[in-house]
Amino acid sequence: MTILVIAEHNNKTLAPASLNCISAALQLAQHVDCGIDILVAGNDCNDVVQSCSKINGIARVLSANCDSLKDHLAENMANQVVALATGYSHVLAPATTFGKNFMPRASALLDMAQISEIKAVVSSDTFIRPIYAGNALVKLQSSDDIKMITVRTTAFESAESGEGTATIEVIDAVTDSGLSTFVKQQISESERPELTSAKIILSGGRGLKDGKNFELLYAVADKLSAAVGASRAAVDAGYVPNEYQVGQTGKVVAPDLYIAVGISGAIQHLAGMKDSKVIVAINTDSEAPIFQVADYGLVADLFDVLPEMAKILD
Amino acid sequence: MKVLVGVKRVLDPQVKARVKADGSGMDLTNAKMSMNPFDENAVEEALRLKEAGLVDEIVSVSIGPEKAQESLRQSLAMGVDRSIHIITDDELEPLAIAKILKTQVEKESPGLVLVGKQAIDDDSNQTGQMLSALLGWSQSTFTSKLELDTDFATTTREIDGGLETITIKMPAVITVDLRLNEPRYATLPNVMKARKKPMEKIKLEDLALDISTRLTILETMESEARSAGVIVNDVAELVDKLKNEAGVI
Numbered sequence: 001m002t003i004l005v006i007a008e009h010n011n012k013t014l015a016p017a018s019l020n021c022i023s024a025a026l027q028l029a030q031h032v033d034c035g036i037d038i039l040v041a042g043n044d045c046n047d048v049v050q051s052c053s054k055i056n057g058i059a060r061v062l063s064a065n066c067d068s069l070k071d072h073l074a075e076n077m078a079n080q081v082v083a084l085a086t087g088y089s090h091v092l093a094p095a096t097t098f099g100k101n102f103m104p105r106a107s108a109l110l111d112m113a114q115i116s117e118i119k120a121v122v123s124s125d126t127f128i129r130p131i132y133a134g135n136a137l138v139k140l141q142s143s144d145d146i147k148m149i150t151v152r153t154t155a156f157e158s159a160e161s162g163e164g165t166a167t168i169e170v171i172d173a174v175t176d177s178g179l180s181t182f183v184k185q186q187i188s189e190s191e192r193p194e195l196t197s198a199k200i201i202l203s204g205g206r207g208l209k210d211g212k213n214f215e216l217l218y219a220v221a222d223k224l225s226a227a228v229g230a231s232r233a234a235v236d237a238g239y240v241p242n243e244y245q246v247g248q249t250g251k252v253v254a255p256d257l258y259i260a261v262g263i264s265g266a267i268q269h270l271a272g273m274k275d276s277k278v279i280v281a282i283n284t285d286s287e288a289p290i291f292q293v294a295d296y297g298l299v300a301d302l303f304d305v306l307p308e309m310a311k312i313l314d
Numbered sequence: 315m316k317v318l319v320g321v322k323r324v325l326d327p328q329v330k331a332r333v334k335a336d337g338s339g340m341d342l343t344n345a346k347m348s349m350n351p352f353d354e355n356a357v358e359e360a361l362r363l364k365e366a367g368l369v370d371e372i373v374s375v376s377i378g379p380e381k382a383q384e385s386l387r388q389s390l391a392m393g394v395d396r397s398i399h400i401i402t403d404d405e406l407e408p409l410a411i412a413k414i415l416k417t418q419v420e421k422e423s424p425g426l427v428l429v430g431k432q433a434i435d436d437d438s439n440q441t442g443q444m445l446s447a448l449l450g451w452s453q454s455t456f457t458s459k460l461e462l463d464t465d466f467a468t469t470t471r472e473i474d475g476g477l478e479t480i481t482i483k484m485p486a487v488i489t490v491d492l493r494l495n496e497p498r499y500a501t502l503p504n505v506m507k508a509r510k511k512p513m514e515k516i517k518l519e520d521l522a523l524d525i526s527t528r529l530t531i532l533e534t535m536e537s538e539a540r541s542a543g544v545i546v547n548d549v550a551e552l553v554d555k556l557k558n559e560a561g562v563i
Contacts, residue, residue, distance in 0.1 A: 104443035105444065107409065117437070132437070136535065144528050184478070185475070185477070185479075196474070268327065293542070295544075
């Protein structure tokens with residue numbers, strides 16, 4: 001029995017989410033007493049293959065190189081996973097928009113159920129996952145031959161690298177399904193840390209009133225080397241792009257410090273940040289639900305607070 | 315072209331979910347239920363395609379107990395032409411739902427299936443992708459923009475890093491995100507009209523499918539609750555506490 005981890009990458013670098021996913025695989029490997037293989041599916045991604053081979057505790061890195069895999073289109077990725085999956089006891093991918101896209105497709109093709117966003121490994125076949133926007137957790141046991149799993153990345157530490165000595169094997173890549181074509185990606189370039197791996201996050205809500213007021217947030221964020229997020233209300237209002245959204249349907253984050261500014265704290269937003277170590281709420285409305293989950297609350301006008309905070313942190 | 319839309323009746327998004335005291339599941343007694351918000355976006359998109367003359371019939375499908383009809387009636391009141399209700403009291407996994415939906419796709423032969431990207435109760439985010447796989451169709455997940463052509467569609471997807479545009483061959487299964495559109499409210503006259511629209515009722519057992527349970531829920535637990543901390547007086551005190559008490563900055 002072996003565990004297969006599907007690596008998330010952009011053909012150049014390995015995504016941090018992959019390391020969290022590998023960490024979950026390492027925990028699982030202790031229960032199952034087995035090895036771990038990593039699949040790197042892409043094109044011209046030798047650097048990614050090399051970094052995977054150095055991760056501690058990995059047996060083999062399987063490299064599937066083909067133009068059809070370059071853009072990680074769901075149909076091709078699923079076919080690649082299916083081509084490999086038989087013979088594995090578990091297949092893991094991060095519960096990011098990368099993994100969520102092709103894992104259910106691969107699972108259905110294999111006639112296996114998928115266990116989404118596990119937060120803990122109980123045994124080789126039993127896992128804990130959140131439901132109802134994280135308000136409840138279920139412990140569930142799978143009877144499938146291949147456990148198809150996506151991993152909530154914030155629930156697992158990053159796997160360590162440097163001492164790994166995995167062998168690298170080139171495997172056959174699947175041919176293009178002909179069902180879909182990649183056109184383009186608009187990825188925002190930012191000097192700030194990435195939301196899902198940042199130690200500190202400042203998030204803005206409808207209270208910011210305008211997209212340009214996020215500048216006040218950026219000023220404080222830069223003093224703290226923090227990432228900037230937003231509530232759904234702020235994204236819907238067009239203040240910031242969709243990739244800022246934290247919540248049940250956006251990104252799930254768990255930084256050391258989460259500062260919610262002008263965010264009321266809807267259930268859906270709390271779902272995305274309530275595993276943060278320390279939560280701060282800044283809001284004029286003392287009745288806002290965000291204060292019920294905040295370790296530190298400040299009832300004040302964010303337009304006074306943010307400039308003052310930037311000054312104090314100077 | 316015909317469009318099939320999947321809708322699920324779930325706990326209303328504004329209601330706080332409660333776990334049964336004995337850990338045997340969720341306590342939904344007398345709780346307010348609604349159509350899954352993402353499915354409302356799926357219905358809305360189908361209606362807009364019809365209004366644009368690209369679609370001539372919209373059929374909504376729901377799988378669930380007798381009360382699932384409430385969500386189907388809502389879809390009819392929004393403007394869907396007719397509904398199919400697959401009746402079951404069983405808690406079904408996404409793979410089973412996808413297998414059931416496949417039977418209806420084969421029966422109805424739509425050119426497009428629209429579903430929400432996830433249901434807000436089990437948060438699985440699987441059904442659309444699984445249905446697409448079982449049909450051998452193309453898929454677009456997390457869709458926030460859809461342009462339909464005859465043989466293909468161009469979609470914009472909300473991904474972790476930003477946006478991605480792909481073209482997919484029709485027929486396709488498209489799972490939709492919240493920013494695709496703003497779902498309309500059903501007006502009272504349309505609610506009345508919806509009562510007369512056709513609703514086909516099919517017993518799940520009559521479909522004779524293998525939908526055996528793969529995942530056994532051993533326990534349902536409350537997630538660790540946070541409690542309110544302290545209210546600080548000013549920014550200086552906040553920064554001081556973050557530095558010297560919490561040690562996070």
